[in-house]
Amino acid sequence: MNKERFLQLLEEKGITLTPLQINQFDTYFRLLVEWNEKMNLTAITDEEGVYLKHFYDSITASFYFDLTKEQSLCDVGAGAGFPSIPLKICFPHLKVSIVDSLNKRITFLQTLVNALELKDVSLYHDRAETFGRIPELRESFDLVTARAVARLSVLSELCMPLVKEGGHFVPMKAASVKEEMVSAKKAIQTLGGKVEEVHSFQLPLEESERNIIVIKKTKPTPKKYPRKPGTPNKMPLE
Structure with missing residues (x-):
């Protein structure tokens, strides 16, 4: 996806970027490639690939969840800043918190x-399991998102404790989520969530599958979650 197509497709979704925002995406791409030579941030480094599979893909969350109003967003395991930084560029009013367990990535993000x-x-250098237990941050965010490979039952335990009651957890998944949704049903309920919508679509041009799940926090997460670091992954709530 070249930049012109990127801007055109965003326009079609009602997102018109200013020259400043366009320049921010240019700078983002340049820094991503520069830093990727020193550390492993992404396997995708060509401009068209980055604009499609990182920038545009990250922004798709806003097609299915309203980000036009002021709100706090926490991105768990953001890696090189996806999806939170592209969303922040497009919606500058968002208050963004990013947590990642690798300090080198936090240095890049800073x-x-x-x-x-x-x-x-x-920016927070921490594991999601311990971050979700910090009293002033627990259940404090309007929106928590993750664009991650972990199974939905695992992601839910890492993210749901951070969502305030009435707020939303919006995970972004690449592969088909039907099976994951079934196995994560108990986890989502246990952690205080209720699935509102599942949006399945294809990325333009390459037509790979994407899924965005909208989960509402309807009641507080029990204090025992998240469990100790590593436990959610080893023993998912299923």
Whole structure:
């Protein structure tokens, strides 16, 4: 996807980028490629691939969940900043918190945030299991998202404790989620969530499958979750 097509497809979804925002995406791409030579941030480094599979793919969350109003967003395991930084560029009013367990990635993200001159972005070097137990952050976010490979039952335990009551958890999944949805049903309920919608679509051009799940937090998460680091992965709530 070249930049012109990227901008055109966003326009079709009602997102018109200013020259500043377009420049921010340019800078993001340049820094991603530069830093990727020093550390493994992504396997995708060609411009067309980055604009489609990272930038556009991240922004698809806003096609199915309203980000036009002020709200706090927490991105769990953001890696190189996906989906939160592309969303922040498009919706500058978002208050973004990013948590990642690898300090090198946090260093990259701090450099990126400074270069893009983004405001209201907080970076945390932590594991999701311990981050979700910090009293002032637990159940404090309007929206928690993750664009991750972990199974939905595992992701739910890492993310749901951070969502405030009445807020939403919006995981972004690439592969078919039907089986995952069945096995994660108990976990989502146990953690205080209720599935509102599942949106399945194809990325333009390459037509690979994408799924965005909208889960509402209807009641508080029991205090024992998330469990100790590593436990959700080894023994998913299923």
